[in-house]
Amino acid sequence: MLFHSQAISSQFNASRTSTTFRLWIQFTASISSLKVVWRRDQKLDQAIENDKAWRQCAKVVKEVLNEPGNVIPLRYLEKRRERLRLPLKIQTFLSRNPGLFDVYYDRIKPKTEPVKFLKFSDQLQRVLHEEKRIHLENEQLLVAKLCKLLMMSKNNVVSADKLLHVKREFGFPNDILSNLVPKYPEYFKLNANSFLELVSWNPNFAKSVIEQRADNESESTGIKIRPSFNWKLPPGFYIRKEMREWIRDWMELPYISPYTDASDLDQSSPEMEKRTVGVFHELLSLSLYKRIPVPILGKFTEEYRFSNAFSSVFTRHSGIFYMSLKGGIKTAMLREAYDGDELIDRDPLLEINDNFILLLAEGRRESVEQLNLQEKSC
Numbered sequence: 001m002l003f004h005s006q007a008i009s010s011q012f013n014a015s016r017t018s019t020t021f022r023l024w025i026q027f028t029a030s031i032s033s034l035k036v037v038w039r040r041d042q043k044l045d046q047a048i049e050n051d052k053a054w055r056q057c058a059k060v061v062k063e064v065l066n067e068p069g070n071v072i073p074l075r076y077l078e079k080r081r082e083r084l085r086l087p088l089k090i091q092t093f094l095s096r097n098p099g100l101f102d103v104y105y106d107r108i109k110p111k112t113e114p115v116k117f118l119k120f121s122d123q124l125q126r127v128l129h130e131e132k133r134i135h136l137e138n139e140q141l142l143v144a145k146l147c148k149l150l151m152m153s154k155n156n157v158v159s160a161d162k163l164l165h166v167k168r169e170f171g172f173p174n175d176i177l178s179n180l181v182p183k184y185p186e187y188f189k190l191n192a193n194s195f196l197e198l199v200s201w202n203p204n205f206a207k208s209v210i211e212q213r214a215d216n217e218s219e220s221t222g223i224k225i226r227p228s229f230n231w232k233l234p235p236g237f238y239i240r241k242e243m244r245e246w247i248r249d250w251m252e253l254p255y256i257s258p259y260t261d262a263s264d265l266d267q268s269s270p271e272m273e274k275r276t277v278g279v280f281h282e283l284l285s286l287s288l289y290k291r292i293p294v295p296i297l298g299k300f301t302e303e304y305r306f307s308n309a310f311s312s313v314f315t316r317h318s319g320i321f322y323m324s325l326k327g328g329i330k331t332a333m334l335r336e337a338y339d340g341d342e343l344i345d346r347d348p349l350l351e352i353n354d355n356f357i358l359l360l361a362e363g364r365r366e367s368v369e370q371l372n373l374q375e376k377s378c
Contacts, residue, residue: 099363290337
C-alpha cells in the first residue's frame, strides 16, 4: 500500500478548501474512533536488536568516562551493574570484551590495600581520539542539526538540560554546551535559566527532508512535485477500509513544514496533525539511526507542541512510522529510512559508532584466537 503525491494539479488546488473543511469535520468527529492495531515488524525490531551488544558496552565506557581521571575501582563498577542494566559480572564482561579496559592495582585511599582499577586501553583511547576528529570534521552538520531543533521549537528555545538528554540520539558531542555552542554566537545563546536560544534564523536550514526531496524530484523530472509523506506498509500489514479512506483524505491536505509558525493552529485540527507528523518525521530524520525512544520525545511535548497522547500518532500513521516495543521501551522509527533491518542513508557521524563496534569485534576475535592457542597447547 503506497500513497505518494505527484505534481500539483489544478483539480487539487480547486478542491483544497472543500477537502480541508470536510476532513476537519471528519477528523474532529472520528479521530478518537480511528484505531490501528499495533503489529510487530520483525525486521525493524531486528535493527534495534543488532545494536544491543555495543550499546551495552558503550554504557560501561560512558560510566568510566564520567569518573575523575577516567579510572574506576572494579568493585565500584560492580555495584553499579543494576543501574547499568548489565546482566554480567564485571569480570565476565571484561573477559567477553577485551580491548576496552586495562586492569591495574592502586589504592582507593592512602594506607589501604591495593585493589583492581580499570582504565581505558590504548585501543579505546585511539577510538575516543578519533571521535573528536569526526565531530570536528562534521561540525557544520552538528550546527545545522542544532539550529533545526531550535527552529522547530516554540519561540525557538529549548531547555539545555533536555538537549543533553538527546545528544546521543543526534550525535552531538559531550561538550556541546561548553564548546560547540560558544563557538557560534551568531546562532546560539545560552541564557541564565539554562535555556538555549536561537539568535538568528538561517533560511537554508528551514527546509525539511521532505521539502528537499520534493525539490530534488522536481529538478530531476522537470515536473513540480509537492512535498508529501511516503506512506507504505510492509507486506502482510493491513488496515481497515475506514482508516484507509481517512488516510487518503489526510494525505490530500497540503504539507505543513515543521519550520512554520504553528501558534495559530488548533491543537485538534487536521492541519496540526499534519504539522505534528512533519515534526516527528524531521526529528527522526535528523537522528543518527532514524529512531528515537518515545520517552525521550515525550520530554519535548511543550517545546514542540505535542499533545499528551502524542505517541498514538506513530500507530495512527503506521505507514510512515513504526513503534517498536523491543527491550520493553517504545521506540519511534522512520519506515522509509530502512531496507529490512539496515539503514539506507547513513549519517556521517555514525563513523564514531562504527569505530567502536570494530574495536569490540577485534577484541573478541583476539580472545577467540588466544583460547584456540591454549586448547592446542593442552
